[in-house]
Amino acid sequence: xxxxxxxxxxxxxxxxxxxxxxxxxxxxxxxxxxxxxxxxxxxxxxxxxxxxxxxxxxxxxxxxxxxxxxxxxxxxxxxxxxxxxxxxxxxxxxxxxxxxxxxxxxxxxxxxxxxxxxxxxxxxxxxxxxxxxxxxxxxxxxxxxxxxxxxxxxxxxxxxxxxxxxxxxxxxxxxxxxxxxxxxxxxxxxxxxxxxxxxxxxxxxxxxxxxxxxxxxxxxxxxxxxxxxxxxxxxxxxxxxxxxxxxxxxxxxxxxxxxxxxxxxxxxxxxxxxxxxxxxxxxxxxxxxxxxxxxxxxxxxxxxxxxxxxxxxxxxxxxxxxxxxxxxxxxxxxxxxxxxxxxxxxxxxxxxxxxxxxxxxxxxxxxxxxxxxxxxxxxxxxxxxxxxxxxxxxxxxxxxxxxxxxxxxxxxxxxxxxxxxx
Numbered sequence: 001x002x003x004x005x006x007x008x009x010x011x012x013x014x015x016x017x018x019x020x021x022x023x024x025x026x027x028x029x030x031x032x033x034x035x036x037x038x039x040x041x042x043x044x045x046x047x048x049x050x051x052x053x054x055x056x057x058x059x060x061x062x063x064x065x066x067x068x069x070x071x072x073x074x075x076x077x078x079x080x081x082x083x084x085x086x087x088x089x090x091x092x093x094x095x096x097x098x099x100x101x102x103x104x105x106x107x108x109x110x111x112x113x114x115x116x117x118x119x120x121x122x123x124x125x126x127x128x129x130x131x132x133x134x135x136x137x138x139x140x141x142x143x144x145x146x147x148x149x150x151x152x153x154x155x156x157x158x159x160x161x162x163x164x165x166x167x168x169x170x171x172x173x174x175x176x177x178x179x180x181x182x183x184x185x186x187x188x189x190x191x192x193x194x195x196x197x198x199x200x201x202x203x204x205x206x207x208x209x210x211x212x213x214x215x216x217x218x219x220x221x222x223x224x225x226x227x228x229x230x231x232x233x234x235x236x237x238x239x240x241x242x243x244x245x246x247x248x249x250x251x252x253x254x255x256x257x258x259x260x261x262x263x264x265x266x267x268x269x270x271x272x273x274x275x276x277x278x279x280x281x282x283x284x285x286x287x288x289x290x291x292x293x294x295x296x297x298x299x300x301x302x303x304x305x306x307x308x309x310x311x312x313x314x315x316x317x318x319x320x321x322x323x324x325x326x327x328x329x330x331x332x333x334x335x336x337x338x339x340x341x342x343x344x345x346x347x348x349x350x351x352x353x354x355x356x357x358x359x360x361x362x363x364x365x366x367x368x369x370x371x372x373x374x375x376x377x378x379x380x381x382x383x384x385x386x387x388x389x390x391x392x393x394x395x396x397x398x399x400x401x402x403x404x405x406x407x408x409x410x411x412x413x414x415x416x417x418x419x420x421x422x
Contacts, residue, residue, distance in 0.1 A: 002406050003035040007093075008106035009086055011040035011063060014050060015283050017228075017314055018108050018132050021195055023061075028395035029402070030060030037062045037100070039093055041086050083109035094119040102167065102406040103127040110135030111155065113162025120165055128168040128405060130398075132195075134179055134310045135159060141306035142232045160184060167405045170398060173335030175309030191401045195314040196391040197321040201286075204323030204382060205294035212291045216279070221253040222368040225296035228315045230260035233307040238329055238349070239300055240269050241357035242364065247275040251368050256280040257292060293322035297374055298367055303330035305352065312336065320345060320385035325377035327363060329356060345381030 006026055010019030022038065030036040042050050042065045055064050068085035086109055094103070094115060103125060105112035116127035136155040139145040145152040160183040163169055169185055170193050171177040177190050207213050230236070246252050254277060256266065263280065270278050284292040293299075299319040303311065312335045319326045326346035328336050337348045347363050349356050367374055 001033060001035050002102075002402065003037075003100040004029065004402060004406070005037045005039060005100045005103045006106070007039045007090055007103060007112060009041045009043070009082075009108045011038050011065070012058065013052065014040075015286075016108070017195075018106055020286065021132075021314070022106060022130075024196070024198070024391055025395050025398055026061045027059040028392075029399055032399060034399075034402075035100075036060065037064070039090065040065050041068045041082075041089075042066065043068055043082060087112075087115065091115055091118075094125060095123070099123060099125050101126070102402070104130055104402075105162075106130045107132045107135060111158055111162065113166060114158040115162075117161050117165045126167050126406065128170070128401075129163060129166045130170045131163075131172065131176065131180060134176065137179065137310045138233065138307065141304075141310060144232075168401055170401060172312040172314075173309075174338075175334055176312060179309045191397075193394050193397045193401065194389050195312070195317060196389050196394045197318045197385070198391045199321065199386060201391075202290050202293060202318055202321035204378065205290055207294075210291050210294055212288070212295050216255070216295070218253060218255075218295060220251075222251050222298075222364075223253050223255055223296050224298050224300060224364060225255045225257060225293075226300045227257040227293065227296075227318075228260075228301075228313075229258055230256070230262035230266060232261060233304055233311045234262065234313075235302045235304045235329060235351065236262060236266060238351055238356035238360055239302060240266065242360040243270070243275055243278065244273045245357065245361045246364060247273065247277060249277070249365070249368075252277060252364060254278045255295065258283050289318065290322070293318055293324065296322070296324050297371075298364065299324055299326050301326060301328050301330075301336065303328075303334060303336060305331040308334035316340070317385060317389040320381035320389060323378040323382040325367070325374060325381060327360065329360065339384075343380055343384035345377050345384060 006022055008018055008022050010016035012019060012023040026036050026038055038061055040063065052065060066089040068082060068089060090112065103116060105116050105127060113129045119125040120127060136145055136152060136159060140147050140152055163180060164184050169180055169190050171180055171190055172195060173192060177192060180190055181187055213219055243254050259282060267280055301313050301315055303313060308331045316326060316336050316339060326340055327349065328340055328346065329349045329351065330337060331352065332348055332350040340346045340348055349359050
């Protein structure tokens, strides 16, 4: 039986997207006969500690949650301390626990793959990487690190070493794959597996059957939703300007769901401009997603151009599952824009083409008067989701990557362990 250890800061019942997707995959693999373990932190995505056991087996997955600091994502220094405390626990596990057929590192926190390269060198422990984001590319793109600085070059080298010596890298799309190959990872070791939603968990729900409509007093509104993290990778400038232009339209209501470092900025803009057809509320539980995503008549998602191929907003696939159209404000050449274009399930508004706020405003005005168009686009999105982005399909694809890398026929150790990059 193939034994696999997954390492990621977040796991069930945490709300982090990486934790939810890892939970789906780990339980799928365990159900199909693999020996699956997860090493995660007890810290929450937002802040604080989870009230869960340090160790338990859930749905066939052996879970160990280690105590680390938990300052959350609000401050850069607190996040770095959280990362450092988790790195220490991971390093001890890699050095002193039993060897597995393989270890899979996610990318929260960044640079876990570098620890994998060290464990490969010192113990022959094979590993792979599930690349949910690219670091330090994201920090350089955001301006947190100066491109070409000593620390940026060092972190870039460490990350590339981790990726190059992995048995495989699972990426989220063609643009991310191109960046990974540019690090020196052979093309045949990169495998694209889209992140997913569950077709049974998120289903198109009619407004009359949605209990949240009455609860949030949205019965007669055209609801435009932004759901998920409001982070540094996202571009809200044109979205906020469109909200300002539409603030006097009584039919349209903007609903932001979630949290993130940009939330304060968004709420301050709303107050400054007197936008009253707006609400911001915290995350819904995973059990409520079928209803929360179906609250919307249209969904917004965004990405700043420098982050194309670095970050792939997984929220798109939940939007498609809910049978609602998407408006993507971001670069036309990235995974999200190309998925929407291929499915013909929404609109791409690239700020580089100019007049983005005006185009977004007019799109929302037109859609608010055309429910048949909304239904048509939403149905196309759902069809594309079922064909390409459903949980069972993509968990099977990930399982096939593991099978090729670490099945009994391929898991015999090499006579020589690769030297670390010069």
